[in-house]
Amino acid sequence: DAKTTQPTSMDCAEGRAANLPCNHSTISGNEYVYWYRQIHSQGPQYIIHGLKNNETNEMASLIITEDRKSSTLILPHATLRDTAVYYCIVRALNTGTASKLTFGTGTRLQVTL
Amino acid sequence: DTAVSQTPKYLVTQMGNDKSIKCEQNLGHDTMYWYKQDSKKFLKIMFSYNNKELIINETVPNRFSPKSPDKAHLNLHINSLELGDSAVYFCASSPGTGHRPQHFGDGTRLSIL
Numbered sequence: 001d002a003k004t005t006q007p008t009s010m011d012c013a014e015g016r017a018a019n020l021p022c023n024h025s026t027i028s029g030n031e032y033v034y035w036y037r038q039i040h041s042q043g044p045q046y047i048i049h050g051l052k053n054n055e056t057n058e059m060a061s062l063i064i065t066e067d068r069k070s071s072t073l074i075l076p077h078a079t080l081r082d083t084a085v086y087y088c089i090v091r092a093l094n095t096g097t098a099s100k101l102t103f104g105t106g107t108r109l110q111v112t113l
Numbered sequence: 114d115t116a117v118s119q120t121p122k123y124l125v126t127q128m129g130n131d132k133s134i135k136c137e138q139n140l141g142h143d144t145m146y147w148y149k150q151d152s153k154k155f156l157k158i159m160f161s162y163n164n165k166e167l168i169i170n171e172t173v174p175n176r177f178s179p180k181s182p183d184k185a186h187l188n189l190h191i192n193s194l195e196l197g198d199s200a201v202y203f204c205a206s207s208p209g210t211g212h213r214p215q216h217f218g219d220g221t222r223l224s225i226l
Contacts, residue, residue, distance in 0.1 A: 032212050034214075038156075041219075041220075043218050043219050044203070044215075044217045045217070046214035046216070049212060049214065091212070100158035100171075101148075101156075101158065101215060102158070103155070105154075105155070
């Protein structure tokens, strides 16, 4: 799976949009971009994933550049409960019907009042 | 209802003991995983089972033995516990095909004295 690079930490004011960047310049054509987050003392939580089109769900939006070498996760109105470590993961299907998630160090997002 | 549940939540034991961690999912998924998160917060895959069959086995000491009695359960047995086994162990599950998100439990914090 391609390697990802994320900033170590970011701050965001409550109510503002949080834009979390991810670089994945070595991504290959069959690899998807996934975002998970881990709130303190909890298991990782799936947020969103995409291949090349921008995606939106009830939690966030995912913007993938046209060359697919980078992406941005957008939390449109961050709240204190969004404080967590956010992981950008590039994932391809392999090993039969399952594939592992390879977590990096992620971005620690601190949402403040 | 809890989707992926692990027991126990905390496990404190002495070096050399044998212990088990249980995981159950009620999502109807046919693929389950064990991940380990060490003290530096790196989260790494250990094992994956699909329909009770082992399909991912990372470089893990053979003191760790996963067992899947049925699709809804994946237990982790650890023999001869060592200090380095102290970590948080997360169970996860996913539908077996396609790019589907993994759902994680809240982890079992294992501390070796």
